[in-house]
Amino acid sequence: MSETTPAPEDSGRSRLSRRALLGGAGAGVVVAAAGGMAVGRATAPEPEESSEIVAFRGERQAGIVTAAQDRLHFASFDVVTESRDDLVAMLKAWTVAAERMTRGEETVENGATGLGNYVPPADTGEALGLSPSKLTLTIGFGPGLFGPTAAFPGRGDRFGLADRKPAVLQDLPIFAAERIDPLRSYGDICVQACADDPQVAVHAIRNLARMGFGVVAVRWSQLGFGRTASTTQAQETPRNMFGFKDGTANLRAEDTDLLDRWVWVDAADNPPGAQWMTGGSYLVARRIRMDIEPWDRANLLEQEQIIGREKNSGAPLGQKKEFDTPDFQITSYGAPMIPRNAHVRLAHPDNLGGVQILRRGYNFTDGSDGFGHLDAGLFFIAFNRDPQTQFIPMQQELSRRDAMTEYLIPNGSSIFAVPPGLADGEWWGQGLFES
Amino acid sequence: MSETTPAPEDSGRSRLSRRALLGGAGAGVVVAAAGGMAVGRATAPEPEESSEIVAFRGERQAGIVTAAQDRLHFASFDVVTESRDDLVAMLKAWTVAAERMTRGEETVENGATGLGNYVPPADTGEALGLSPSKLTLTIGFGPGLFGPTAAFPGRGDRFGLADRKPAVLQDLPIFAAERIDPLRSYGDICVQACADDPQVAVHAIRNLARMGFGVVAVRWSQLGFGRTASTTQAQETPRNMFGFKDGTANLRAEDTDLLDRWVWVDAADNPPGAQWMTGGSYLVARRIRMDIEPWDRANLLEQEQIIGREKNSGAPLGQKKEFDTPDFQITSYGAPMIPRNAHVRLAHPDNLGGVQILRRGYNFTDGSDGFGHLDAGLFFIAFNRDPQTQFIPMQQELSRRDAMTEYLIPNGSSIFAVPPGLADGEWWGQGLFES
Numbered sequence: 001m002s003e004t005t006p007a008p009e010d011s012g013r014s015r016l017s018r019r020a021l022l023g024g025a026g027a028g029v030v031v032a033a034a035g036g037m038a039v040g041r042a043t044a045p046e047p048e049e050s051s052e053i054v055a056f057r058g059e060r061q062a063g064i065v066t067a068a069q070d071r072l073h074f075a076s077f078d079v080v081t082e083s084r085d086d087l088v089a090m091l092k093a094w095t096v097a098a099e100r101m102t103r104g105e106e107t108v109e110n111g112a113t114g115l116g117n118y119v120p121p122a123d124t125g126e127a128l129g130l131s132p133s134k135l136t137l138t139i140g141f142g143p144g145l146f147g148p149t150a151a152f153p154g155r156g157d158r159f160g161l162a163d164r165k166p167a168v169l170q171d172l173p174i175f176a177a178e179r180i181d182p183l184r185s186y187g188d189i190c191v192q193a194c195a196d197d198p199q200v201a202v203h204a205i206r207n208l209a210r211m212g213f214g215v216v217a218v219r220w221s222q223l224g225f226g227r228t229a230s231t232t233q234a235q236e237t238p239r240n241m242f243g244f245k246d247g248t249a250n251l252r253a254e255d256t257d258l259l260d261r262w263v264w265v266d267a268a269d270n271p272p273g274a275q276w277m278t279g280g281s282y283l284v285a286r287r288i289r290m291d292i293e294p295w296d297r298a299n300l301l302e303q304e305q306i307i308g309r310e311k312n313s314g315a316p317l318g319q320k321k322e323f324d325t326p327d328f329q330i331t332s333y334g335a336p337m338i339p340r341n342a343h344v345r346l347a348h349p350d351n352l353g354g355v356q357i358l359r360r361g362y363n364f365t366d367g368s369d370g371f372g373h374l375d376a377g378l379f380f381i382a383f384n385r386d387p388q389t390q391f392i393p394m395q396q397e398l399s400r401r402d403a404m405t406e407y408l409i410p411n412g413s414s415i416f417a418v419p420p421g422l423a424d425g426e427w428w429g430q431g432l433f434e435s
Numbered sequence: 436m437s438e439t440t441p442a443p444e445d446s447g448r449s450r451l452s453r454r455a456l457l458g459g460a461g462a463g464v465v466v467a468a469a470g471g472m473a474v475g476r477a478t479a480p481e482p483e484e485s486s487e488i489v490a491f492r493g494e495r496q497a498g499i500v501t502a503a504q505d506r507l508h509f510a511s512f513d514v515v516t517e518s519r520d521d522l523v524a525m526l527k528a529w530t531v532a533a534e535r536m537t538r539g540e541e542t543v544e545n546g547a548t549g550l551g552n553y554v555p556p557a558d559t560g561e562a563l564g565l566s567p568s569k570l571t572l573t574i575g576f577g578p579g580l581f582g583p584t585a586a587f588p589g590r591g592d593r594f595g596l597a598d599r600k601p602a603v604l605q606d607l608p609i610f611a612a613e614r615i616d617p618l619r620s621y622g623d624i625c626v627q628a629c630a631d632d633p634q635v636a637v638h639a640i641r642n643l644a645r646m647g648f649g650v651v652a653v654r655w656s657q658l659g660f661g662r663t664a665s666t667t668q669a670q671e672t673p674r675n676m677f678g679f680k681d682g683t684a685n686l687r688a689e690d691t692d693l694l695d696r697w698v699w700v701d702a703a704d705n706p707p708g709a710q711w712m713t714g715g716s717y718l719v720a721r722r723i724r725m726d727i728e729p730w731d732r733a734n735l736l737e738q739e740q741i742i743g744r745e746k747n748s749g750a751p752l753g754q755k756k757e758f759d760t761p762d763f764q765i766t767s768y769g770a771p772m773i774p775r776n777a778h779v780r781l782a783h784p785d786n787l788g789g790v791q792i793l794r795r796g797y798n799f800t801d802g803s804d805g806f807g808h809l810d811a812g813l814f815f816i817a818f819n820r821d822p823q824t825q826f827i828p829m830q831q832e833l834s835r836r837d838a839m840t841e842y843l844i845p846n847g848s849s850i851f852a853v854p855p856g857l858a859d860g861e862w863w864g865q866g867l868f869e870s
Contacts, residue, residue, distance in 0.1 A: 071633075071660070073800065078807070112678060113747035117736035124731055125678025125746055126798070129671075183805060198506075198633075198660035199674075202800050206676075206809060210731050217807025223660065223800055225506070225633035236564075239634075241641075243547060243560025296559055296645050301552035311560055312548035363561070365508065365637050365658055366801060370618060372513070372652025374641060 052132040052196075056099040058421040063138035063194050064263070064281060064358070064383050065253035067232040071198040072224030072362040074285065074379065075205045076187030076414060077216035079145065084159045088433055090215040094139075094208055095427040101204045104132030107211070124210065126203050133197035137204055139428045140190040140283045140416025143169050151186050164432055166265075166274040168282065168388045169417045175399040175410070184287050184412030187219045192283070192381070198223065220412070222287060224362020224379045231360060237314060237322065241290050241363050241376050242407070244307050245314035248322055249348070251358040262356045262390065263383050276431035279420030281383040284391045287364075287412030290377035295407045306403040308344030316344060341403040352397065355390050358383040377408075387415060487567040487631075491534040493856040498571035498629050499698070499716060499793070499818050500688035502667040506633040507659030507797040509720065509814065510640045511622030511849060512651035514580065519594045523868055525650040529574075529643055530862040536639045539567030542646070559645065562638035568630040572639055574863045575625040575718045575851025578604050586621050599867055601700075601709040603717065603823045604852045610834040610845070619722050619847030622654045627718070627816065633658065655847065657722060659797020659814045666795060672749060672757065676725050676798050676811050677842070679742050680749035683757055684783070686793040697791045697825065698818050711866035714855030716818040719826045722799075722847030725812035730842045741838040743779030751779060776838040787832065790825050793818040812843075822850060 054062050079087060097107035104127075106112055111123030143149040146165035147157040150173075171186070191208055193201040202223070209218050228240045229247040233254050240246040251258050260266075267278045295303070300311060308326070309316055316326035318337040328345055330337045338345050349356050360383065365376040384390040399405055419431055489497050514522060532542035539562075541547055546558030578584040581600035582592040585608075606621070626643055628636040637658070644653050663675045664682035668689050675681040686693050695701075702713045730738070735746060743761070744751055751761035753772040763780055765772045773780050784791050795818065800811040819825040834840055854866050 075809075080807070113735065113745070115735070117739075118734050120732050120734050121678070121738070121746070123678075124676075124727070126674045126676055128674060128678070128747070183803075199798065202660060202798070202811070206727065206800075206811065209809060210728065213728070218803045218809055219807075220803050221800070221809060222802060223658070225637060225658065225660070239561045239563060241559075241561055243556070243558075243563070292559070292641065293645065293648070297555050299553050299555050300548065300550070303556070304552075310548070311556070312563070363634065363637070365641075365656070367657060368618075368653045368655050372515070372654075374510075374644060374653055374656060376637070376641065 052134055053103055054132075054134050054136050056102045056137070056422070057424060057426075059279065060264070060421045061136075061138045061280075061418060062102070062421070063136035063192055064360070064418070065231055065259065066134075066136050066194070067235055067253070068227040068229050068360055069134050069136070069194040070196045070227055071194070071201055072227075072379065073193045073198065073201040073205045073221065074224070074381070075191050075193075075209065075221040076142070076219045076285075077189045077191075077209070077212065078219045079158070079188040079215065080217050081215045082158050083215075084433075086215050087159060088429070090212050091429040091433075092427045093211055095422070097207060097211060098137040098139075098204070098428070101127075101200075101207070102132060102135045102137060104130070104135075107207050124203065124207055126206075127200050130197055130200055130203075133195040133200040135193065135195040135200050135204060137208075138192040138194075138283075138418060140192075140418040141169075141429070141432065142186060142188045142190065142414065142416050143171055144186065145188045149186075151182065159433075161432065163273040164276065164435070166270060166277050166417055168269075168386050169415065170388075172284065172387070172413050172415050173392060173396075175395050177399055177405045177408070178410040178413070180413050181411045184220050184222075185414050187414055187416070189216060190283065190285070190414070190416045198225070222285075222364060222379050222412075223366075224364050226363040228361045228363055228378060229359045231358065240378055241292055242295055242303070242307070244303075244309060244311055245322060246361075246378075247359050248309070248314055249344075251356055258356065259358070261385075263358050263385055265385050269386065276419055276435045277417055281358075281385060281418050282387045282391075283416045283418045284380070284382045284384065284387060285412065285414040285416070286380040286410050288378045288380050289369075289375065289409040289411055291407045291409060292376055293373055305339050305342060306407075308338045308342030317342075339403070341401055343398070343402050343404045346398055346402050347394070352394050355394055357390055357394065383418070487569055488538055489567075489569050489571050491537045491572070491857070492859060492861075494714065495699070495856045496571075496573045496715075496853060497537070497856070498573035498627055499795070499853070500666055500694065501569075501571050501629070502670055502688070503662040503664050503795055504569050504571070504629040505631045505662055506629070506636055507662075507814065508628045508633065508636040508640045508656065509659070509816070510626050510628075510644065510656040511577070511654045511720075512624045512626075512644070512647065513654045514593070514623040514650065515652050516650045517593050518650075519868075521650050522594060523864070525647050526864040526868075527862045528646055530857070532642060532646060533572040533574075533639070533863070536562075536635075536642070537567060537570045537572060539565070539570075542642050559638065559642055561641075562635050565632055565635055565638075568632035568635040570628065570630040570635050570639060572643075573627040573629075573718075573853060575627070575853040576864070576867065577621060577623045577625065577849065577851050578606055579621065580623045584621075586617065594868075596867065598708040599711065599870070601705060601712050601852055603704075603821050604850065605823075607719065607822070607848045607850055608827060608831075610830050612834055612840045612843070613845040613848070615848050616846045619655050619657075620849050622849055622851075624651060625718065625720070625849070625851045633660070657799060657814050657847075658801075659799050661798040663796045663798055663813060664794045666793065675813055676727055677730055677738070677742070679738075679744060679746055680757060681796075681813075682794050683744070683749055684779075686791055693791060694793070696820075698793050698820055700820050704821065711854055711870045712852055716793075716820060716853045717822045717826075718851045718853045719815070719817045719819065719822060720847065720849045720851070721815040721845050723813045723815050724804075724810065724844040724846055726842045726844060727811055728808055740774050740777060741842075743773045743777030752777075774838070776836055778833070778837050778839045781833055781837050782829070787829050790829055792825055792829065818853070
């Protein structure tokens with residue numbers, strides 16, 4: 001992508017009419033077209049024709065700084081073929097289908113009902129008639145795609161990608177106080193589907209899984225019923241299953257300098273083989289079961305001291321309003337008002353050498369745990385430029401010292417390299433496979 | 436409840452202002468008040484002050500013919516105490532909290548943050564600031580509450596309710612082609628929470644579960660991400676995970692005569708001890724895993740012949756529009772256009788001696804099945820007046836003959852007696868425990 005014609009990102013929302021640009025629904029099949037951004041892109045004056053559509057292509061993948069949608073379906077896939085050609089063909093087909101689905105279209109035109117009686121429909125149909133619902137589909141590649149990993153030491157370099165592997169893309173280490181379930185962790189490819197209508201997100205994942213039959217298999221998937229992060233200044237801070245506002249101090253789409261510093265991978269970060277990640281980010285996914293029953297029996301003071309914020313307002317303890325700056329020096333009866341092991345103190349950049357990350361997690365509830373409790377918690381998603389110097393040291397600090405860990409049981413842990421966005425004509429993974 | 440002053444139901448939406456009637460939020464604690472409908476109820480002229488609130492009280496429980504909300508959290512509880520007093524106390528407390536939550540209020544006033552620092556908050560807080568979202572909470576009582584059942588033959592009559600047990604409230608029989616998981620089935624009490632915002636539904640179930648600690652324990656719970664039934668004429672027919680419109684021929688709130696015939700329990704239906712069920716209904720819940728991968732490989736003709744409807748329009752085969760009447764006599768090349776084993780034919784009242792039910796199910800996706808597939812399907816909920824003569828024979832017919840069963844794996848099966856609605860001052864289960 002040319003440095004001189006960056007696509008306007010604006011919280012992931014396109015300012016131009018994609019249908020007008022492409023000249024009709026059928027033109028959605030653009031895989032064969034040459035790369036490069038359409039010249040008219042930056043000058044197209046029309047607002048997006050539907051506020052329910054988030055642009056699929058651009059400098060960055062949508063679904064990172066895009067205003068966090070209400071619902072999530074996240075899937076991690078094992079690649080089950082050894083054929084690089086089959087994998088590339090699937091990624092090309094996925095790209096076409098993904099772009100169409102983000103526009104509210106079927107995976108292929110008339111896919112559900114218009115291809116004839118004697119073929120399986122090319123679209124499963126459950127999203128027919130639904131709005132695009134701001135669907136974003138964000139792809140990432142796991143360490144296992146590139147050869148052996150900590151979790152799969154016997155894995156070979158199935159696709160000749162070993163020299164393209166970013167040095168920082170390693171299975172996350174074992175942290176304190178976690179009980180990782182391998183069947184909720186790892187994976188060679190992830191797709192994060194976010195939408196305001198969950199049926200639209202589920203439809204997207206289901207159709208990609210279906211198209212990938214024989215090439216990929218669902219390793220795990222996670223539904224998130226409610227966002228726990230704001231990624232733009234316009235969004236109100238949501239609450240997590242502890243009942244607290246979550247993500248008040250999150251990075252936002254508007255913090256472009258901070259995003260460059262903490263989220264987007266710079267060319268200088270990468271060895272020569274991994275330049276395909278320039279402009280991308282690293283996605284960390286952690287399924288964090290919350291022990292909500294003991295939490296609910298903790299008194300309000302204890303809850304607020306564990307978090308370091310007031311439950312109602314979200315204000316840092318000792319302050320008045322949610323967005324007031326925490327003051328870690330204030331004391332009360334000789335002790336810090338924000339305790340030394342409070343989450344907000346330990347997760348604050350001041351405690352972490354300045355490190356920040358972009359969070360984009362979702363609340364989940366997956367039935368019962370079989371012991372009379374709800375299996376509920378936070379499906380934590382974070383984007384960072386370098387997990388080795390950001391998420392991992394942060395989590396090492398929090399998992400050892402954060403008072404909140406007493407109520408957390410992380411049981412899923414995954415990392416994926418999320419490449420930059422696609423120019424017109426490009427396909428998911430093209431930079432990785434063709435660079 | 437007086438027969439002469441029925442509460443207007445109108446698709447479950449109240450026509451009066453509850454806040455105005457009760458004179459303020461604090462008055463929500465009405466358990467101690469004497470029973471009987473408020474006199475002014477039928478004449479109150481004001482529309483509901485918020486279109487986001489569905490009235491909690493009325494002739495019927497809300498959540499049955501109420502216009503089906505978008506999202507579901509359904510919980511089934513085992514009663515873990517032998518104390519009738521504790522159970523009754525919990526049901527009284529649940530009633531107060533449930534009514535408050537349907538108004539968008541906390542379980543108790545200022546429960547999350549206003550009761551003092553040294554007590555656990557009485558509300559978990561994650562719904563603070565959210566709209567009431569048309570929350571309905573519907574309670575039902577399972578066979579196990581009344582003594583031994585097919586699934587729990589050793590159970591005693593713990594609460595002295597054996598003579599109150601409706602004769603038709605029996606564990607569902609084993610049907611053909613199902614693989615019932617006991618940990619997704621049965622339960623002594625159910626609460627169906629429906630809302631347009633899933634966080635509101637999850638919050639309600641979570642707080643009821645929490646309040647019931649020591650009295651009940653969650654046996655199983657199920658999140659439903661999208662409705663698969665319309666229960667009023669104004670609602671568009673949604674699609675299930677087979678991609679087909681589901682529930683076109685469903686009973687609707689407007690079909691009052693049919694509801695009296697097929698949904699609401701009549702006084703004459705009950706033995707003397709079970710008069711508490713007059714005006715109620717029986718809820719059948721079935722978790723139906725769909726084999727979506729093989730389904731997706733079936734061609735369109737096969738899919739449409741299995742369902743008996745066109746995938747796109749939802750029209751019965753041989754007809755033009757969704758709501759056209761199926762004509763089972765039409766043939767094509769000598770064979771019936773709607774095959775003999777098509778779902779729409781077998782489930783049609785003509786094939787079932789006229790029997791109908793009210794469906795109110797939801798699509799679900801619960802991660803992966805561990806074999807590379809999504810664990811997705813339909814959480815089937817149906818209300819009927821007599822499961823012995825309606826749901827059970829219907830399901831026996833379908834499970835043996837319906838072509839669709841090849842793609843279904845029912846793995847949860849439960850039944851609950853859903854009492855009628857509450858008059859002001861009444862509490863959940865009062866009719867059962869005090870009649």
